[in-house]
Amino acid sequence: MRYSHQRELIYNIIxxxxxxxxxxxxxxxxxxxxxxxxxxxxxxxxxxLSDENQIITxxxxxxxxxxxxxxxxxxxxxxxxxxxxxDLFFEFTPPVxxxxxxxxxxxxxxxxxxxxxxxxxxxx
Numbered sequence: 134m135r136y137s138h139q140r141e142l143i144y145n146i147i148x149x150x151x152x153x154x155x156x157x158x159x160x161x162x163x164x165x166x167x168x169x170x171x172x173x174x175x176x177x178x179x180x181x182l183s184d185e186n187q188i189i190t191x192x193x194x195x196x197x198x199x200x201x202x203x204x205x206x207x208x209x210x211x212x213x214x215x216x217x218x219x220d221l222f223f224e225f226t227p228p229v230x231x232x233x234x235x236x237x238x239x240x241x242x243x244x245x246x247x248x249x250x251x252x253x254x255x256x257x
Contacts, residue, residue: 134185139163139170140178147188148202153209153218155197191218191244206241212249219249 134140146162147154154162160175179200182188189201193211199218201209208221227238248256 134181137178139167139174140181142167142170143175143178144182144187144202147182147200150202151220153191153199153201155199157197159200189242191242193218193244194246208243208245210245210247210249212252213246214248214252217249217251221245 142163143159146159146166152158156172156175156179159179160170160172163170163175179188183190183200186204189204191199191201191209191211193199193216194213195216201220203220205222206225208223208225210219210221211217212219225241225243227241231238
């Protein structure tokens, strides 16, 4: 992939955030740093970064794609009340029947849904 200053800016924005931003959130931050950047440029570069496995996409129940700059093997918990996305780090082993069936697992994406502890506490 050819170097692009705008792509580097977008990548650094995502890597610097832990809130799993949407394209619109990334665009707003990028505009503060580079006022001439367009929403189309942001979307094109998000697709390129995703295709190159430099970022993770999360398709959530709010019908918007969220982005994660942490490409390490981890899962996500999505609160159905407030929409917060929380990183979960724990060991996961693919089911044995996949390898026994001749399949080779090279990646995975796990999403858990429920109510986060903050929303549970508020409801009490």
